[in-house]
Amino acid sequence: MLSLRPLTDTIGTEVSGIDLAGPISGRDFDRIYATWLNTTILLFRNQSMTPQQQIDFSRRFGDLLVYTRSENALPDHPEVLVLSNLKKDGKAIGSSASGRYWHSDGHYLKCPPAASLLYAAEVPPSGGDTWFANMQAAYDALPAEIKVQIDSRQVIISRVKSRPYNYPEKPPVTPEERAAWPDMPQPLVRTHPRTGRKALYVGGNVPWNVVGMPEAESNILIPELQSFATQPRFIYIHRWRAGDAILWDNRSSIHRATPYDEVNHQRLMYRTTIAGEEAF
Ligand code: OGA
Numbered sequence: 426m427l428s429l430r431p432l433t434d435t436i437g438t439e440v441s442g443i444d445l446a447g448p449i450s451g452r453d454f455d456r457i458y459a460t461w462l463n464t465t466i467l468l469f470r471n472q473s474m475t476p477q478q479q480i481d482f483s484r485r486f487g488d489l490l491v492y493t494r495s496e497n498a499l500p501d502h503p504e505v506l507v508l509s510n511l512k513k514d515g516k517a518i519g520s521s522a523s524g525r526y527w528h529s530d531g532h533y534l535k536c537p538p539a540a541s542l543l544y545a546a547e548v549p550p551s552g553g554d555t556w557f558a559n560m561q562a563a564y565d566a567l568p569a570e571i572k573v574q575i576d577s578r579q580v581i582i583s584r585v586k587s588r589p590y591n592y593p594e595k596p597p598v599t600p601e602e603r604a605a606w607p608d609m610p611q612p613l614v615r616t617h618p619r620t621g622r623k624a625l626y627v628g629g630n631v632p633w634n635v636v637g638m639p640e641a642e643s644n645i646l647i648p649e650l651q652s653f654a655t656q657p658r659f660i661y662i663h664r665w666r667a668g669d670a671i672l673w674d675n676r677s678s679i680h681r682a683t684p685y686d687e688v689n690h691q692r693l694m695y696r697t698t699i700a701g702e703e704a705f
């Protein structure tokens with residue numbers, strides 16, 4: 426029997442009594458879907474899925490996206506992105522470092538993915554936790570005068586600008602990367618296309634430029650919003666066990682990875698990504 430338990434007061438639900446690999450009735454799926462929209466992330470424990478079963482479950486939420494570089498995907502399943510420090514024949518089998526700063530997947534895309542499903546196959550004994558923040562709860566809690574100030578604003582999401590913040594160890598952006606990474610205006614407050622609820626859409630550690638606002642002002646406003654949204658009261662920290670799967674809504678939450686001992690321990694995660702729509 427399907428049962429639901431809140432992960433914290435503000436974010437997330439643990440769903441138990443369900444096998445993601447098996448057939449799921451329309452009735453159970455509707456409850457899962459509604460709970461997901463409501464609480465932004467879902468945790469399913471003790472799962473055992475093949476890549477094809479993960480794809481089949483993910484497809485019930487929408488079309489899947491294959492936007493990441495193919496060398497990080499499973500050879501037979503381009504929809505499945507591998508996040509791992511493991512190597513095969515001396516070659517990385519997937520993406521090793523992913524998003525150790527607060528972010529919403531594909532924020533820099535014109536049509537950012539609606540959702541991501543991350544399934545843990547192998548996890549280190551400590552570290553490698555993933556943090557999640559509910560951006561609807563954060564928006565709701567903002568003072569009314571801030572809401573008025575930000576409601577119809579846009580921010581310029583720029584991979585060129587974010588690179589030195591997120592990957593300080595990498596070399597400077599090349600002209601080719603610059604050409605491939607156009608600035609992407611996104612709403613600062615995002616309306617959920619299914620529920621109409623508003624969410625802050627401003628993850629990270631980058632003081633994004635607000636369109637029509639002097640830089641000196643947005644350099645203060647954006648970091649303030651970012652730290653407001655990631656206060657302990659809006660977040661859930663997930664300590665992974667093998668067999669866990671988490672589905673998050675990129676339209677209403679942000680998340681971040683954390684480090685672990687990559688030399689002595691192994692982490693192997695599979696991610697499917699559900700296509701989304703232009704943000705508004
Ligand atoms: C992701 C991501 C976090 C993690 O897959 O999009 O940010 O802890 N992963 O692996």
Ligand code: MN
Pocket residue numbers: 523524528529530680
């Ligand atoms: Mn991510």
